[in-house]
Amino acid sequence: MAEASTAPPDQRVPESIQHSVLAEFAAGVCRDIAGGLLSTTGDDLVPFLEREVGRLRQALEDPFALGEGSEPRHPPVFDRRGRIAVATNPVVSHRNAIAPPMKLVRSGDECEFTVELPLQYQGPPSKLHGGYSAVLLDEALWKAVRVNVSAISFTRELTIGYERPVPLFEPVTVLARVTEVDGRKTFAEGEILAGGEVCSRAHGLWISPRPRE
Numbered sequence: 216m217a218e219a220s221t222a223p224p225d226q227r228v229p230e231s232i233q234h235s236v237l238a239e240f241a242a243g244v245c246r247d248i249a250g251g252l253l254s255t256t257g258d259d260l261v262p263f264l265e266r267e268v269g270r271l272r273q274a275l276e277d278p279f280a281l282g283e284g285s286e287p288r289h290p291p292v293f294d295r296r297g298r299i300a301v302a303t304n305p306v307v308s309h310r311n312a313i314a315p316p317m318k319l320v321r322s323g324d325e326c327e328f329t330v331e332l333p334l335q336y337q338g339p340p341s342k343l344h345g346g347y348s349a350v351l352l353d354e355a356l357w358k359a360v361r362v363n364v365s366a367i368s369f370t371r372e373l374t375i376g377y378e379r380p381v382p383l384f385e386p387v388t389v390l391a392r393v394t395e396v397d398g399r400k401t402f403a404e405g406e407i408l409a410g411g412e413v414c415s416r417a418h419g420l421w422i423s424p425r426p427r428e
């Protein structure tokens with residue numbers, strides 16, 4: 216729920232750093248539970264869940280155990296209209312338990328991300344689900360468009376080629392770059408690489424919405 220505010224855009228909302236760190240830690244525990252529920256069975260299940268709940272309980276009792284001085288990656292901010300904006304992005308936000316999260320390591324003409332996918336993204340055994348490869352590439356190519364074109368654009372077309380399976384449980388790289396800008400249309404391309412080899416390629420079109428009349 217958005218709350219009205221007179222605070223200037225991009226200023227951190229009145230949520231303490233410790234609470235933002237706690238929220239991101241809780242999202243991480245949720246991710247670990249999601250993966251663990253798929254790899255833990257039988258008699259191991261209850262101790263596993265107890266351990267994870269215990270991590271959360273300990274963090275609630277002693278937030279400083281999370282690391283004094285640690286900074287949240289995606290604290291809430293005020294948007295341009297003064298509303299609280301939480302980083303909901305399901306691919307990169309540390310606050311979204313569904314996000315792996317994929318991390319931006321280089322931004323410019325080419326954007327580079329790194330990500331390690333756990334079991335909840337599995338398609339074939341120990342390999343990434345193809346639909347999720349498209350999710351990673353959509354986000355990476357959109358970011359390259361966002362960094363290089365001032366107007367906000369949305370994915371209109373996205374084509375994926377699957378050349379090799381993307382492995383789970385190891386770091387993979389996602390690269391993206393703009394190839395052409397033509398008015399409201401921006402074309403971009405990118406790849407997912409594992410061990411230096413291309414696994415998937417993508418190209419697509421991003422369009423900036425027609426200005427309102």
Ligand SMILES: CCCCCCCC(=O)SCCNC(=O)CCNC(=O)[C@H](O)C(C)(C)COP(=O)(O)OP(=O)(O)OC[C@H]1O[C@@H](n2cnc3c(N)ncnc32)[C@H](O)[C@@H]1OP(=O)(O)O
Binds near residue numbers: 368369422
């Ligand atoms: C905040 C973001 C977080 C990160 C998100 C990551 C990226 C995403 O996932 S975005 C979400 C998924 N995408 C969407 O929901 C978008 C849905 N589509 C739309 O809203 C609209 O189609 C939109 C806004 C993209 C474009 O709408 P609109 O402005 O009406 O486009 P339209 O006028 O039909 O086309 C614009 C131009 O592109 C051309 N065009 C359309 N498709 C193509 C194509 N496949 N190839 C070449 N040209 C094309 C059209 O001919 C037109 O050309 P011209 O201006 O010369 O007439």
